[in-house]
Amino acid sequence: MSAGQAGGDQAFIAFIQQLPIACILTRLSDSAVVATNPSFDKLFGWPKEMILESRTAALPLWLSEEQRSAFFHDLNLMGSLRQSQASFRCSDGRVLPCLVYVEQLTVAGELCRLSMIHDTSDRIKAEEALRRSEAKFTALFMDSPEPYLLFDKDNARITEINRRFTEVFGYTVEDAIGKTALELGLWRYPERRPAIIEKLVRNRCLRAEPVDFVTRDGRILNCEVSSNFVRVGEDRCTLSCFKDVTEQVTIEGRIKHQAYHDSLTDLPNRLLLQDRLQQHLALDERHGLRFAVLFFDLDHFKRINDSLGHGLGDAVLREASRRLCQGVRKTDTVARLGGDEFVVVLAGLSGNREQITEQVRNHALALLETLSAPMRVEGHALQLGCSIGIALSGEHGSTPEDLLKHADTALYGVKASGRNGIAFFEPQMQLDVSRRLRVENDLRSALQQSAFRLHYQPQIDAHQQRILGAEALLRWEHPEKGLVSPGCFMSVLEESGMILEVGSWVLEEACRFMARLIKEQLIDVGEFSLSINISPRQFRQSDFVARVGAAMAAHQIPARCLQLEITEGMVIHDINDTVAKMHELRSMGLSFAIDDFGTGYSSLSYLKRLPVDQLKIDQSFVRDCTVDSHDAEIIRAIIAMGRSLNLKLVAEGVETADQLDFLRQQGCHAYQGFLFSAAVDDESLSALLRRSRESVTPPQ
Numbered sequence: 195m196s197a198g199q200a201g202g203d204q205a206f207i208a209f210i211q212q213l214p215i216a217c218i219l220t221r222l223s224d225s226a227v228v229a230t231n232p233s234f235d236k237l238f239g240w241p242k243e244m245i246l247e248s249r250t251a252a253l254p255l256w257l258s259e260e261q262r263s264a265f266f267h268d269l270n271l272m273g274s275l276r277q278s279q280a281s282f283r284c285s286d287g288r289v290l291p292c293l294v295y296v297e298q299l300t301v302a303g304e305l306c307r308l309s310m311i312h313d314t315s316d317r318i319k320a321e322e323a324l325r326r327s328e329a330k331f332t333a334l335f336m337d338s339p340e341p342y343l344l345f346d347k348d349n350a351r352i353t354e355i356n357r358r359f360t361e362v363f364g365y366t367v368e369d370a371i372g373k374t375a376l377e378l379g380l381w382r383y384p385e386r387r388p389a390i391i392e393k394l395v396r397n398r399c400l401r402a403e404p405v406d407f408v409t410r411d412g413r414i415l416n417c418e419v420s421s422n423f424v425r426v427g428e429d430r431c432t433l434s435c436f437k438d439v440t441e442q443v444t445i446e447g448r449i450k451h452q453a454y455h456d457s458l459t460d461l462p463n464r465l466l467l468q469d470r471l472q473q474h475l476a477l478d479e480r481h482g483l484r485f486a487v488l489f490f491d492l493d494h495f496k497r498i499n500d501s502l503g504h505g506l507g508d509a510v511l512r513e514a515s516r517r518l519c520q521g522v523r524k525t526d527t528v529a530r531l532g533g534d535e536f537v538v539v540l541a542g543l544s545g546n547r548e549q550i551t552e553q554v555r556n557h558a559l560a561l562l563e564t565l566s567a568p569m570r571v572e573g574h575a576l577q578l579g580c581s582i583g584i585a586l587s588g589e590h591g592s593t594p595e596d597l598l599k600h601a602d603t604a605l606y607g608v609k610a611s612g613r614n615g616i617a618f619f620e621p622q623m624q625l626d627v628s629r630r631l632r633v634e635n636d637l638r639s640a641l642q643q644s645a646f647r648l649h650y651q652p653q654i655d656a657h658q659q660r661i662l663g664a665e666a667l668l669r670w671e672h673p674e675k676g677l678v679s680p681g682c683f684m685s686v687l688e689e690s691g692m693i694l695e696v697g698s699w700v701l702e703e704a705c706r707f708m709a710r711l712i713k714e715q716l717i718d719v720g721e722f723s724l725s726i727n728i729s730p731r732q733f734r735q736s737d738f739v740a741r742v743g744a745a746m747a748a749h750q751i752p753a754r755c756l757q758l759e760i761t762e763g764m765v766i767h768d769i770n771d772t773v774a775k776m777h778e779l780r781s782m783g784l785s786f787a788i789d790d791f792g793t794g795y796s797s798l799s800y801l802k803r804l805p806v807d808q809l810k811i812d813q814s815f816v817r818d819c820t821v822d823s824h825d826a827e828i829i830r831a832i833i834a835m836g837r838s839l840n841l842k843l844v845a846e847g848v849e850t851a852d853q854l855d856f857l858r859q860q861g862c863h864a865y866q867g868f869l870f871s872a873a874v875d876d877e878s879l880s881a882l883l884r885r886s887r888e889s890v891t892p893p894q
């Protein structure tokens with residue numbers, strides 16, 4: 195509607211009545227209101243009679259006289275108004291922000307003004323809400339305790355960074371705005387970017403996605419990235435939060451490392467080894483490759499621990515681990531399973547069965563040599579022996595468990611055949627292990643059920659025809675097999691550690707029997723001694739001396755009635771400790787015999803260091819001494835050696851009169867063997883002693 199004749203007065207008034215916009219018509223001549231329309235009445239709520247014919251200056255719409263003057267000043271100046279902002283009061287007191295259009299026109303021949311008023315309070319409210327929301331977003335974004343970036347959704351360029359981002363990553367607004375994260379050098383692994391963006395687009399968000407970034411000064415940050423698509427004003431953006439979880443990741447990494455590595459050597463432990471074996475099994479099948487599992491056990495490592503202390507033992511294990519790592523390729527694995535057990539996985543083997551076996555054998559022998567090379571640890575010169583059991587993938591097992599078990603079984607095979615060597619798994623070995631396990635279990639039951647017995651083999655003085663002592667020999671009273679000799683189970687007792695308990699029982703039982711012989715006056719104290727076999731492990735017990743003392747005291751037997759039999763091998767391994775213990779026991783009154791003499795390291799130089807009283811000539815030389823000149827020579831040499839050191843001599847395993855004659859001719863008059871008597875139970879020995887009080891005559 196423009197200024198001019200509003201044709202047909204009533205028609206015009208009727209026309210404005212229908213308009214949805216609030217209208218008020220005033221006469222210019224006296225400023226009186228001519229008409230309002232329903233939209234006006236509804237918007238402001240004033241009664242029509244208060245408005246119609248009122249002067250515009252008196253209308254209740256105005257907020258103040260100043261407002262009204264300013265409004266009319268503008269209107270009079272311009273004659274009309276377009277989108278002029280003004281606020282008007284409603285009948286209920288509310289003040290509405292409005293946009294006002296004022297046109298001048300002639301109605302019924304009179305110059306009038308038509309004011310059309312548009313309530314803008316909703317729009318202003320919406321704008322206000324938007325402003326508040328933007329302010330809130332800005333505050334949240336800027337002041338967030340986590341680093342935030344805002345990217346342009348279309349070109350991935352950074353449009354905003356928050357304060358925390360600058361603090362954590364070191365980049366300023368000037369550095370970052372307008373660049374992509376890639377251009378800024380944020381990505382540690384830029385190759386991961388396409389996959390992560392693809393995930394964001396696919397899921398329309400990222401939730402705590404682990405990504406590594408690089409800060410401005412080159413530090414690596416482990417972050418969790420969460421991203422969303424957002425609208426900021428008209429712009430479509432990607433809002434990303436980079437939560438720095440480096441500390442958490444470091445701690446988690448440390449915990450994970452500890453869970454999968456051995457704390458002493460930092461080598462992979464059993465868990466990680468199994469994982470690697472599983473990976474090899476899966477990958478090698480695909481690539482037609484094979485691998486070998488080498489199970490290592492350091493021979494007699496326990497002796498190092500027991501004699502030189504655990505600190506030195508640990509240092510030896512670290513040195514062994516270093517040598518093993520040096521002897522393999524990067525793709526191989528060296529793991530420690532605990533104690534002195536290591537496993538090496540030789541990976542990526544190719545070729546036919548023979549070639550692979552040869553390759554592995556050579557590598558295993560090289561590692562054996564490396565480990566056996568002399569080492570100096572904390573001032574001690576040491577040399578390790580080691581045994582290696584080997585299992586090949588595809589041939590000796592198809593699971594990590596089977597391969598480890600079979601390599602372990604092969605290791606057992608090496609140990610059983612004398613240690614310090616290598617062996618590939620063979621199915622027969624499994625049977626040997628099962629048999630050994632059965633024996634071990636049976637021995638445990640025997641121990642619980644007191645099924646061990648002591649038998650005694652007399653030792654004879656052929657010169658004076660009398661029993662000068664006896665050797666206590668262990669027997670196992672088996673429920674089905676009857677009396678079983680120690681040759682069938684001694685190694686199991688020794689390796690399982692049960693020998694400590696059994697050895698203590700032997701000591702106790704021998705002392706008890708000795709006390710009985712003294713009480714029954716079957717022997718003369720000082721004329722008879724009872725020999726007890728002491729195993730290497732038993733002798734190495736730190737409280738061994740005290741145990742012997744306690745057993746003698748408990749049965750009140752004089753120490754000179756007891757002789758301890760030890761072997762050469764036992765002495766040689768830690769001669770200082772052995773000699774010290776022997777001196778202690780000897781000072782208590784006990785005597786020592788070297789058992790199986792001649793089968794070990796027999797040398798004058800080490801023999802003269804030992805506080806021994808007797809050498810026992812091993813039965814393997816006695817057996818053929820009358821027919822084999824070598825055995826005869828060895829016996830002569832042992833007797834000469836014993837004489838020169840002023841030691842007593844006893845020959846073992848004398849079965850024939852010819853053997854006894856030969857020994858007598860060489861000057862050895864003391865013997866034990868089937869010629870006189872096998873080992874017998876306590877009652878039988880008592881009977882023999884009773885009879886020998888008269889005379890001792892070997893059967894002819």
Ligand SMILES: Nc1nc2c(ncn2[C@@H]2O[C@H](COP(=O)(O)O[C@H]3[C@@H](O)[C@H](n4cnc5c(=O)[nH]c(N)nc54)O[C@@H]3COP(=O)(O)O)[C@@H](O)[C@H]2O)c(=O)[nH]1
Pocket residue numbers: 651665666667668679680681684700727728729789790810813846847848849866867868869872873
């Ligand atoms: N630590 C401990 N070791 C022990 C104990 N008891 C025995 N042993 C050791 O076991 C080995 C085998 O002993 P055993 O089967 O009893 O054999 C002994 C004799 O029975 C046997 N012997 C004796 N005379 C003869 C003979 O004329 N011929 C022949 N073929 N064998 C004979 O010799 C064994 C005695 O040997 P040794 O001990 O070397 O004197 C044995 O090595 C024992 O040491 C124990 O309690 N603890």
